[in-house]
Amino acid sequence: xxxxxGLELEGEVHAxxxxxxxxxxxxxSVALAxxxxxxxxxxxxxxxxxxxxxxxxxxxxxxxKKQIELLQQVATILQDAALLDKLIESxxxxxxxxxxxxxx
Amino acid sequence: MNQQRIKRILVACGTAIATSTLVAVxxxxxxxxxxxxxxxxxxKATEVPSYSQDVDLIVSTTPVPTNLGKPVIQxxxxxxxxxxxxxxxxxxxxxxxx
Numbered sequence: 550x551x552x553x554x555g556l557e558l559e560g561e562v563h564a565x566x567x568x569x570x571x572x573x574x575x576x577x578s579v580a581l582a583x584x585x586x587x588x589x590x591x592x593x594x595x596x597x598x599x600x601x602x603x604x605x606x607x608x609x610x611x612x613x614k615k616q617i618e619l620l621q622q623v624a625t626i627l628q629d630a631a632l633l634d635k636l637i638e639s640x641x642x643x644x645x646x647x648x649x650x651x652x653x
Numbered sequence: 654m655n656q657q658r659i660k661r662i663l664v665a666c667g668t669a670i671a672t673s674t675l676v677a678v679x680x681x682x683x684x685x686x687x688x689x690x691x692x693x694x695x696x697k698a699t700e701v702p703s704y705s706q707d708v709d710l711i712v713s714t715t716p717v718p719t720n721l722g723k724p725v726i727q728x729x730x731x732x733x734x735x736x737x738x739x740x741x742x743x744x745x746x747x748x749x750x751x
Contacts, residue, residue: 552667552698552715558733566732568671593672593715594729613674620675628734 555590555600562633563600565590566623568608577616579623580607583636583645603637659690660748663704663723665713669697672714676731680712683741689748709751710744724751 554567587601606623610616626632626649635648646653662680666673677693684691696704701717711717711725714732719725724747730737 554667556729556733557735559735566671568668570668571670592729593667594713594727596716608671610671613670617674617678620671621678624675624732624734627732 551596553591553593553596555592555598555602556627557592557598557600558627558633560630560633562604562630562637563587563590563602564604564606564627564633565600565602566606566608568610571611571613574609574611576609577611577619578609579619580609581605581636581645581649582607583639604633657690659692660684660710660751661708662691662693662744662748663701663708663711664693664695665698665701665711665715665717666695667698667715669695669700672729672732676712676714679731680744684745684748687741687745689745691748710747712744 554565556564558564582605584603587603589599590602592598592600636645639645639648643653664673664677673695677695681691681693698713698715698717702721705711705721705723711723713727714729728740730740
């Protein structure tokens, strides 16, 4: 069964949040890929819709009920158009971390 | 109409992990602000038919059957923010009517 994970956002930039079942996660974490060229993902809620995705948040969670904050942070990022622009304009890991306010 | 009764919402997503967890928490918070007590239960989209009997509303981030005799809202608004206020109003309206 295929479960698409594309998210259509407000602006031009779209995202995807691929994730796996909890039993496959060894260490909870989030990986972010900023794609230079968009990759087509299908929309999670309307799989017939194809979205050009620039930001991929790979969510590895083993106890989602304890990782609500992390999910909320991802949702907050997805709703911040200025931040999304900053992320896709980033040219290095450092720039991405700085945009997200993570100490390098 | 009994607004005091705790309303039951079935929250579904593909894996019953990431998005349904977030949606369930946000619906509870937002409905509490609107004076509606909500109890949520999470499941995978494929499990919706077997869990839908005793719920007032089904909210899903992925396609689910809509012919189960219960109101269904399929939305990504809690993740993307797009149309979130509309969806919250819709949920409130449905819960007040059941």
